[in-house]
Amino acid sequence: MNIILMGPPGAGKGTQADFIKAKYRVPHISTGDMFRDAVKKGTPMGQEAKKYMNEGKLVPDQVTIGIVEDRLAEDDCQAGFLLDGFPRTINQAEALDKVMDKLGKKIDAAINIFVPDKILIERMSGRVSCKECGTVYHLVFSPPSQSGKCDKCSGELIQRSDDNAETAVNRLQVYIEQTSPLLDYYKNKGLLKDVDGNRDSKSVGSEIESILNGL
Ligand code: ADP
Ligand code: AMP
Numbered sequence: 001m002n003i004i005l006m007g008p009p010g011a012g013k014g015t016q017a018d019f020i021k022a023k024y025r026v027p028h029i030s031t032g033d034m035f036r037d038a039v040k041k042g043t044p045m046g047q048e049a050k051k052y053m054n055e056g057k058l059v060p061d062q063v064t065i066g067i068v069e070d071r072l073a074e075d076d077c078q079a080g081f082l083l084d085g086f087p088r089t090i091n092q093a094e095a096l097d098k099v100m101d102k103l104g105k106k107i108d109a110a111i112n113i114f115v116p117d118k119i120l121i122e123r124m125s126g127r128v129s130c131k132e133c134g135t136v137y138h139l140v141f142s143p144p145s146q147s148g149k150c151d152k153c154s155g156e157l158i159q160r161s162d163d164n165a166e167t168a169v170n171r172l173q174v175y176i177e178q179t180s181p182l183l184d185y186y187k188n189k190g191l192l193k194d195v196d197g198n199r200d201s202k203s204v205g206s207e208i209e210s211i212l213n214g215l
Helices: 013-024 031-041 044-053 061-072 090-103 117-125 165-179 181-188 201-213
Strands: 002-006 028-030 081-084 109-114 127-130 136-138 192-196
Touching (some): 031 044, 031 061, 090 181, 109 181, 117 127, 117 165, 181 192
Parallel strands (some): 109 192
């Protein structure tokens, strides 16, 4: 099962990916997580990516395509994968098609979680995640039991530096301009599955589950 999880920033891709990877035993490949990890480690790629991430811009295609290509060639991706936050440009989608051809594989579905802009801003501005294990919470919609502490590992909860109001608005604009054309790209291939993300996470998850079970 080779799946792409699409949707604007804050739509709930990471939240749904947690349940999909556990249920269907596929690796969760989030380019955002890969870049944040590289920034944390201070690698040259992380230092380069940070400049774009801090402004809510996309990291250049040649960097992003390269890391995904390498990741998809790893052993754990051979029986399937879940891409989250990639592709984000037509160029990236075309590069992904070439990689899939080379690997003799195909994309089975592009699941598009759609949510109104106003809700996306609320979701991004209240998002916090565990510094240690990465579990994502929302200060209002899914708060931790103890303020500032992860329920799973007691790690410290932190806000992403790009979840401030100004950068969040930039990211939505970038999504509209550069990423939303991909919806037609996958619709034309008969792969697009729209899911209303403006509901509780369980209902969103159930719909995704029935889509995946029908593939
Ligand atoms: P994305 O990966 O698409 O950027 P996340 O999964 O990180 O989005 O979700 C963004 C924020 O919204 C997080 O704080 C998360 O807890 C919260 N969230 C996710 N799904 C829902 C939902 N269905 N209802 C309310 N809040 C949600
Ligand atoms: P995300 O965690 O998906 O919200 O991504 C956070 C940031 O990482 C984005 O705002 C971009 O700066 C960068 N990023 C993640 N995925 C991509 C991608 N496919 N192409 C370019 N930049 C990306």
